[in-house]
Amino acid sequence: MAERVSHRAAPEHIHPDEVPVLTALAALSDPVRITLVRELAGSPVWTRSCGSFDVPVGKAALSHHFSVLRGAGLVEQRDEGARRVNRLRREEFDARFPGLLALVLRED
């Protein structure tokens, strides 16, 4: 009967519409998080697990960064077996903050 699904707490998401500008800017004011967003933008949706990013920090810090990105409405996460895969919320975020994402992605 009961469907056998995840027993893990689903990550809390915040829609970009509810995010203050200051929060969005603060989230993007960090080199590690910028890297995460850029790598994520360059990959197909739902293909990148949290541990698959090339950043020079431990997994504790990494987890924290993803938490910040979620809190800014930049990233959506879904549990897929033992892994947690990510998606960049392109359209939603761009609708709320037009041009901001493009700015971060286009820059070098």
Add this chain to the structure above:
Amino acid sequence: MAERVSHRAAPEHIHPDEVPVLTALAALSDPVRITLVRELAGSPVWTRSCGSFDVPVGKAALSHHFSVLRGAGLVEQRDEGARRVNRLRREEFDARFPGLLALVLRED
């Protein structure tokens, strides 16, 4: 002969074109500086001296914030007698970071 002008060191300016994205975002990730930019945007050019802004910090901190804004190519300053008046670098900054300024000004 010699023109009698300011003996004060001119403030160092950085053109937006030479500003990294991270620096721009970091400069705008502060409530006080956002207020400064917004108030500045709502006033005629070269009319606001540094001390004329309504922010809850001492003048030392205020001076620091203006230094950060200059370093991000957001503000230009000119000495006018005893006062130092400001200008928001709208066009230059917007040319370098399209939409970013609009985002900050439009929001609340």
Add this chain to the structure above:
DNA sequence: CCGAGTGTTCGACGGAAACCATACACTCCG
């Protein structure tokens, strides 16, 4: 059922940044 892999949480640490009070430099005006 146990071990490996993955990610979160907790406490602690260190460095960066914001802040203040003071002292200083410069300008104007009486």
Add this chain to the structure above:
DNA sequence: CGGAGTGTATGGTTTCCGTCGAACACTCGG
């Protein structure tokens, strides 16, 4: 010249944020 007004510089304090190590929770595969 001297005082008031304005902004910067310096030094020291506090607060915040990114980081780590270790412990824990969950999933999958032998």
